[in-house]
Amino acid sequence: MLNSLMAKLIPFFPEKLVWIFSKRYIAGIDVNDALAASRDLNNQGAMVTLDLLGEFISTMDEAKKNTQDYLDLMDALHGSGINGNLSVKPTMFGLLLDKEACFSHVREIVQRAAGYNSFIRIDMEDASCTSMEIEIFRRLKVEFPGHVGLVLQAYLKRTPEDITGLMDLHTPEAPLNFRLCKGIYVEPATIAFKQYDQINRAYVENLEFMFKNKIHAAVATHDALLVEKAFELIEQYKVPKALVEFQMLFGVTPKLRQTIIDRGFPMRVYVPFGKEWFGYSTRRLKENPAMVQHIIKALFMRG
Numbered sequence: 628m629l630n631s632l633m634a635k636l637i638p639f640f641p642e643k644l645v646w647i648f649s650k651r652y653i654a655g656i657d658v659n660d661a662l663a664a665s666r667d668l669n670n671q672g673a674m675v676t677l678d679l680l681g682e683f684i685s686t687m688d689e690a691k692k693n694t695q696d697y698l699d700l701m702d703a704l705h706g707s708g709i710n711g712n713l714s715v716k717p718t719m720f721g722l723l724l725d726k727e728a729c730f731s732h733v734r735e736i737v738q739r740a741a742g743y744n745s746f747i748r749i750d751m752e753d754a755s756c757t758s759m760e761i762e763i764f765r766r767l768k769v770e771f772p773g774h775v776g777l778v779l780q781a782y783l784k785r786t787p788e789d790i791t792g793l794m795d796l797h798t799p800e801a802p803l804n805f806r807l808c809k810g811i812y813v814e815p816a817t818i819a820f821k822q823y824d825q826i827n828r829a830y831v832e833n834l835e836f837m838f839k840n841k842i843h844a845a846v847a848t849h850d851a852l853l854v855e856k857a858f859e860l861i862e863q864y865k866v867p868k869a870l871v872e873f874q875m876l877f878g879v880t881p882k883l884r885q886t887i888i889d890r891g892f893p894m895r896v897y898v899p900f901g902k903e904w905f906g907y908s909t910r911r912l913k914e915n916p917a918m919v920q921h922i923i924k925a926l927f928m929r930g
């Protein structure tokens with residue numbers, strides 16, 4: 628109740644106040660902030676994936692502008708020598724306005740990344756986008772086999788079927804490359820697991836399938852139990868380090884992150900940045916008010 632109330636109220640707080648707790652989770656406003664945070668993370672032994680904040684848009688002009696911003700970001704990242712890649716949310720490029728134009732925009736970004744021998748991860752958004760985002764990934768994986776990956780959400784009941792449905796694209800030269808997360812949106816129980824244990828069970832089953840089938844898996848979680856389970860499966864299936872990495876969000880569980888780096892496994896940190904940080908922070912809260920407790924904790928633990 629309190630979380631929901633706070634999530635509704637926070638958008639009306641002054642930006643400066645919201646920034647106090649958001650800054651733990653957001654690298655800054657512009658590209659230079661993101662690159663500085665990324666350099667820092669590289670020095671700590673972590674790779675990065677950059678996310679230029681934006682999300683839902685209402686015109687295709689905005690989609691075009693976001694595409695250009697991402698192309699510029701790709702150039703800047705390449706020029707910086709930072710060990711990192713980019714994550715994209717298709718709704719930023721018009722997924723819900725003009726699916727085909729959105730595909731062309733995302734394609735342009737993946738093409739630029741492929742030219743730099745880099746990689747684009749397609750984030751997974753809410754369930755209204757799932758099939759369309761899988762379809763975009765499918766088309767791009769065919770054209771740019773080693774340069775594009777997808778996010779899958781363990782809470783969605785459809786995920787095992789989605790994975791098997793993509794297996795025809797899986798080759799030893801260019802394995803499928805999935806980031807597996809629990810899923811952040813609030814979805815109905817008809818399509819999504821709702822309980823912690825159910826979601827974790829589904830997470831482990833999906834991850835086991837990936838390891839068994841030599842799919843490149845990015846284990847994206849801050850849940851220490853799942854991290855341990857992932858290590859057990861890596862041992863069981865003798866997964867080479869080239870086929871696995873751990874991923875965490877900027878500012879979340881840095882101690883757990885360091886223990887994984889210390890064990891010698893690849894770690895990548897998701898680094899959101901951009902002037903749209905206020906909308907991003909408040910939207911995330913409305914989507915999932917349980918996040919408020921982390922934010923309130925961050926407010927009192929700052930400094």
Ligand SMILES: Cc1cc2nc3c(=O)[nH]c(=O)nc-3n(C[C@H](O)[C@H](O)[C@H](O)COP(=O)(O)OP(=O)(O)OC[C@H]3O[C@@H](n4cnc5c(N)ncnc54)[C@H](O)[C@@H]3O)c2cc1C
Binds near residue numbers: 810849875
């Ligand atoms: C790299 C990365 C990319 C992601 N991409 C997507 C995506 O494309 N689509 C999507 O739907 N979701 C995405 N997510 C979010 C994900 O789906 C989960 O909502 C989020 O990671 C929380 O789940 P968890 O696995 O950490 O487990 P939880 O059970 O939620 O959390 C485990 C523990 O982690 C800590 N923790 C978790 N979140 C926070 C926080 N914000 N602040 C402080 N502590 C925290 C707490 O100690 C908590 O007890 C991504 C997550 C990561 C790490």
